[in-house]
Amino acid sequence: MKVGVVTFPGSLDDRDAQRAVRRAGAEAVSLWHGSHDLEGVDAIVLPGGFSYGDYLRCGAIAARSPIMTEVIAAANAGLPVLGICNGFQILVEAHLLPGGLIRNNHGDFVCRDQRLRVENASTAWTNGFTVGQEITIPLKNAEGGFIVDAETLKRIEGEGQVAFRYLDVNPNGSLDDIAGLTNAGGNVVGLMPHPEHAIEPGFGPDTPDAMRSGTDGITFFTSVLQSALARA
C-alpha cells in the first residue's frame, strides 16, 4: 500500500508524516505541489506547515496548486485524504471540508499535548478508534479556531461529520470544541492536532505511563491501511 505525502513550499511536517506512514507499515511516496501526478497512491496526507508562507490565508494558495486539482478529484472519487493542521486548512480552502480556520482566540501560537475525544470512528482514518475514545496528540498552531455558519454547524453535528473534539481545554476558540472533521463519505478527514507527532515511543507526548511515550497518532495511519484492505 502506498500513501502519498504532498510537499508544498513551506511544508514542515512532511518528513514526519512519511515516517508515520512507514511506521504504520505502508510505503510513503513524496508528492510535489507543482505536479499533476498522484503516482498511483492509495491514500494522501496533506502535512502540516506554512505552505506558501501562509500568505493570503492559511492554505488558500496551496488549495489552488497543480497537485490539489488531482487531490480534489481523487477525494471526490473516494480516495482517503488526511489533512493535518495546515493540511486541514488546505482541505477547507479546497471546499473538501466545510467552515474556516482563523487566528486562535488568544492570539498566540500554542504548542501543547492536547486531549481529544473521538466522535466518529467509521472514517477511513479513524476506524481503529472507538467512539468516545480519549486520545492525546500534540497540537501546535496559531490559526486553529474553527468557524462555520450556524446552519452548516447544525448539519455537520447532525450528520456525524465532527470527527474529533477538544477535551479539557479548547485551545483556540473553535466552535463546539471541534478539533477535526470528516466529509460525508468518511474518506476525507482534517484536524488541527498532529497525529504524526504521536507515533513513536520516546518522541511523543507524555502519558500516564511514561514520558514522551504517547503513540495514539499511529492509529490514523493504521486505520487507513485497514480501510484500504477492506476495499481491496
Place this chain on the structure above:
Amino acid sequence: MNALVDSVATAEATPEKEQPYAALGLKADEYQSIRDILGRRPTSGELAMYSVMWSEHCSYKSSKVWLRQFGEKVSPEMTKNLMVGMGENAGVVDIGEGWAVTFKIESHNHPSYIEPFQGAATGVGGIVRDIISMGARPVAVMDALRFGAIDHPDTARVLPGVVSGISFYANCLGLPNIGGETWFDPIYQANPLVNALAVGVLRHEDLHLANAKGAGNKVVLFGARTGGDGIGGASILASDTFSAGGPTKRPAVQVGDPFAEKVLIECCLELFAGDLVKGIQDLGAAGISCATSELASNGDGGMQVSLDEVLLRDPTLTAEEILMSESQERMMAIVEPDKLEGFLAVTRKWDVETSVLGEVTETGRLIITWHGETIVDVDPRTVAVDGPVYNRPLSYPTWMDALNADSAEKFLRPSDGATLREQLLTLIGSANLADKSWVTSQYDRYVMGNTALSYPDDAGMIRVDEESGLGVALATDANGRYAYLDPYVGAQLALAEAYRNVAVTGATPVAVSDCLNFGSPENPEVMWQFSRAVEGLADGCLELGIPVTGGNVSFYNQTGDVPIHPTPVVAVMGVIDDVGRRVPSGWQDSGDNLYLLGSTHLELDGSAWAGVIHGHLGGKPPKPHLTREHDLAELLSAAAHEGLLNAAHDLSDGGLATAVVDASLRFGIGARIWLDELLERDQIDPLTALFSESGARVIVAVPREEDVKFLRLCEGRNYPVARIGVTDRGADGAGADLEVQDLFTISLKELRTASRATMVEHFGAVVGYAADLSGSGIHRAPGGGRISE
C-alpha cells in the same frame, strides 16, 4: 564617466574630496590606513565596505587579541574530533557513525530592543543560515534571553515581541525549539540580550566551506532579493552621492521572511546533495560586502562581480546601499561553470531567484563594477582579515574590592520551617526561577519528530540517527550576577553549569560555543571584565577538555551609561550513543531513592536567595570545581548507560530546594527529603543546605533495585554521595507533596501555583494552565527511563 558613480577613476581624480568616514563609525586613523592600503582615497563603495567590515561587529577588533586563547589553550584530545574550528561560519564536530554536528550561538541584542519582533526573528534567521553554510540540515534552535525588570512597562513591550519573533521565525522554518533561558534583571532594561543558537547535522562528506577557489568559477547570489532594509550608515553615503533629493531613510532593522528561508534551506540541501556547490557563504551582517570579501579572502585568487546583476527589491538602491544591505534570506555560492545549469535547475524548482554576479579570478583583487565603472578594487584580505586590531586598555574596576567584601553572609539564615517554607515559595515564584511555559508554549518542540528532551528538562536533546539512536544534547547557561562579582569565575561557572546540564541527560559533553555579551570595550573596566571572562572560559575549557568551536562577541550593551553585567552565555553540546537511554530532569516513579551528588558549602553570595530575599548582590561567587565537574559527568554517563537513573537534575540557581521543586513538578510526583546526614557531613545549616549554590552537584533518582550498583559506582569513583530522600506520589486521590522532614511540607499544587503565577501576572494567560493545575503525574511500572517498543 557616470556622474552619479564614485568610481576608482573618480577617486583618483578627486583625492581631496571629504568623506563621511566618522559618520560611518571609522576613526580618523582607520580612515587614513584605508587610504594607505589603497594608495588613494577610497571610493564611496569601498568606504562602505571597509567601514562595515572593520566595525566591531564584523572585525572583532577589540576582542581578537583575547579570543586567540580559545585556539591556543587546547590539548590534542580537544581537537581530535573537531572537523572545523573557530573562524568559519560555525564549528563542526565529528560525533561518530559518519555524522557531524555544527552549532553556534549568536547575539541579536540591539535590533531586538529597537524592534523586538523582527530583531529576534532575524536573529534566528541569521544563525540558521550560518548552519546551512556548513552543508548541514538545521535540526533545532534554542534561545538565551535577558530582559529588564519583569514589572517594568517596557519589558511588556520587549518580551512578548521577542518571544513571538522567535516563535514566528523558527516555527515557520520547522525547527523545534528545545530549550534556553529567560532571565530578568534591571541591568538589561534598555539593552535586552537575545542570543539564538542553532544546531545542524550533516554526513562527513557533505561538509562545505566558505571559500572562492578556482578561477573561472561562477559567483552566484540566490534567495531573497536585495532591498533597503538593515542599511545602517549607507544612507549617509547615499546623501553624499546624490546632491538632489536628499538621503532616503532606510530602516536599520532587517525584516525577516521565514518562508523564504525555509525554501532556501531545502534548496541548499538539494544543491549540496547534487554536489553543485564549490563554496558557500550566507549573507548576514554587511551583506554582499562581507560575503564577497570573505569568500575571496578564503580562496586562492580574486573575484570580479557586477552589482548590476543583483536582483533588487527596490530599484532605486545605490551601489553603496546594495553593498551594505542586510536583507535576509540570501546566500552566495561559488559554482563550477559546468554545474551552473544544474544549479539553476534546482533553484528554479524551489522558485528561488538566482543571479550570476561574476566569477573567481586569478588577480588577487576583489573588483566590483556598477554601471560599467569599477567602484571597488581592493585586496579582499585588507577588508575581511587584516582589519585593525586593538589592544584596548584594561583597568581593574575601582569598585571591585568593596563589592567582593560585601558578602551575603551578613544576612540572618533562619532555620525554622515556617520561614524556610515561605522563602522557598518566594524563590520559586521569583522572575528568574518561575515557570517559563508562557514562553516555551509558543515554540514548536515536536516538528521533525526527533526531540528526545526539551524545556523544562535541563538540556534539549535531538536524535540524529533514526536507526542507531545516536543523538546530541545542548544546554545554554550564563549567570550575569556571578560574572559581575568575578568575570573569570563567572564564565567558568556558566561553562560548568551548561556542561552539567548536558551531563545529567546521560550525554557526554564534547564542545562549546559562546556568546560574550559585554558593555563598551572603550571602557577599560568593561575591557578588564571581558579579558577575565575569556581567560576563565579558555582555562575552563582546557581543564574540562572540550574545545570552543565558535561563537560571537557583542559589545556596547549598556543601559544609559551603565554597562550590563558581563554575560558570557555558554552553550555546551554533548553526544549520546542512544537517545533511548536519556535521563529526564523529573521524578518518574514513586519510591525511588534520591541521592545528592557533590558537597555543599556556605556559598550564598550572588545566589538567587541573596537576590530575591535580600535584594543583594555582593561577595564572591561559588568556587568552580572543574575537575569534579568532569568526574561527575563521567559518573552520570556511566550510570545512565547502565540504566541506573530514573531522573537527574542539576543544582544551580536556588540550590537544592528549587532543584527538588523542579524535579517534583516535572511529572507531578512529590518527595520526602531529609537533611540531617547532609548537615552533619558538610557542617552546614538548613538554609545553606537548601539554597546554597555550590557547583558540581546533581540530584538523582535511583530505583531501589539499582541502589547497590549505583552506590558502588559512586564509591569506585570516590564521588561524595548522600541519600537525602525518596520520591512519593502521595496517597491515591490526594495530590502529591514535597516534604522536607522536620521543617515543612508544601503540596505540589501550591508549588505549581506559585511557580506559574508570575509570568501570567505580567504577560497574560497560558492555554491550559487552569485545566491541569492538579498535575496528574505519570504512573509507571518500574523499569527505568528507557524507551521500549
